[in-house]
Amino acid sequence: MRPEEAIExxxxxxxxKKEQRKLSKSxxxxxxxxxxxxxxxxxxxxxxxxxxxxxxxxLDEQFNxxxxxxxxxxPKLPYIPGFRAFRELPAILDAYGKLENEPDVIFxxxxxxxxxxxxxxxxxxGISIQxxxxxxxxxxxxxxxxxxxxxxxxxxxxxxxKTKECSNPVYVSxxxxxxxxxxxxxxxRFTREPHKMxxxxxxARKFAKEVKEEIx
Numbered sequence: 001m002r003p004e005e006a007i008e009x010x011x012x013x014x015x016x017k018k019e020q021r022k023l024s025k026s027x028x029x030x031x032x033x034x035x036x037x038x039x040x041x042x043x044x045x046x047x048x049x050x051x052x053x054x055x056x057x058x059l060d061e062q063f064n065x066x067x068x069x070x071x072x073x074x075p076k077l078p079y080i081p082g083f084r085a086f087r088e089l090p091a092i093l094d095a096y097g098k099l100e101n102e103p104d105v106i107f108x109x110x111x112x113x114x115x116x117x118x119x120x121x122x123x124x125x126g127i128s129i130q131x132x133x134x135x136x137x138x139x140x141x142x143x144x145x146x147x148x149x150x151x152x153x154x155x156x157x158x159x160x161x162k163t164k165e166c167s168n169p170v171y172v173s174x175x176x177x178x179x180x181x182x183x184x185x186x187x188x189r190f191t192r193e194p195h196k197m198x199x200x201x202x203x204a205r206k207f208a209k210e211v212k213e214e215i216x
Contacts, residue, residue, distance in 0.1 A: 001080050002081075003081070013080070016083055016086060020083075024113070027112075027174070027175075028176055028177045031179055033177075033178065033182065034104070037061065038061050039058055039101055040106075041057065041058045042199070042201040043108045046208065048212055052074075052087065052088050053072050053208060053211060054091035055068065055204050055211065056098075057204045057207050063192070063199045063203075067099055068203075069095050070207070070211050071091045071092070072091070073091040075090075081141070085125070089125060092121075093125075102131075104132070105133075106125070106175070107133075108133055108175060108201075109137070110122050111171070112133065112134070112135035113158075114135070114137075114142055114150055120135055122173065122176075123176055125175065126176025131177065132178045133175025134173075136197060137171045138170060140158065143157050148160040150171065158171045159180060161187060161188070163191045163196045163197075164195070167196045168196075170197065172184055
């Protein structure tokens with residue numbers, strides 16, 4: 001739904017923007033990671049019919065699946081560009097809450113601070129659960145790209161990363177409790193051929209497909 005249509009339907013986008021800007025001030029760009037990293041989570045959320053399907057998969061450092069959970073919820077808001085988290089975060093938090101083990105770091109398919117109001121879904125999740133979160137996306141939605149970096153004015157908000165030959169790059173951004181340098185290093189560390197996305201996200205996508213085929 002376009003923002004203009006949302007406003008016509010009585011959705012207060014200005015209040016949502018103000019909330020995003022307020023919450024963005026809580027995002028930490030300092031590392032809180034402790035090595036060795038032993039448990040890595042991947043999270044994705046997507047629309048399935050009229051519902052939001054959110055999945056979380058937890059891997060060990062050898063990429064073995066430790067846990068996988070999902071949540072299927074009817075969203076309270078339609079999809080509006082820039083406000084994805086308000087639609088998908090409830091299902092993500094429900095799926096995440098089912099984990100029995102705590103991840104050391106989390107990869108989310110989506111943006112972190114590379115967002116018009118500094119609070120993409122990876123950052124919104126990161127401050128909600130107070131964990132190190134990295135956003136990995138297929139394309140940019142905000143900012144200007146120059147020499148493999150994406151800027152908001154003079155501030156670097158994302159970095160383009162070529163993880164696979166003969167494939168489009170991914171864009172890595174800070175979610176919470178991590179610096180961009182560490183986010184890039186961990187994205188490289190936890191990506192393996194033939195995939196271009198980090199393995200936790202790859203496994204989360206596989207699980208989402210299983211859920212849709214077997215349950216939905």
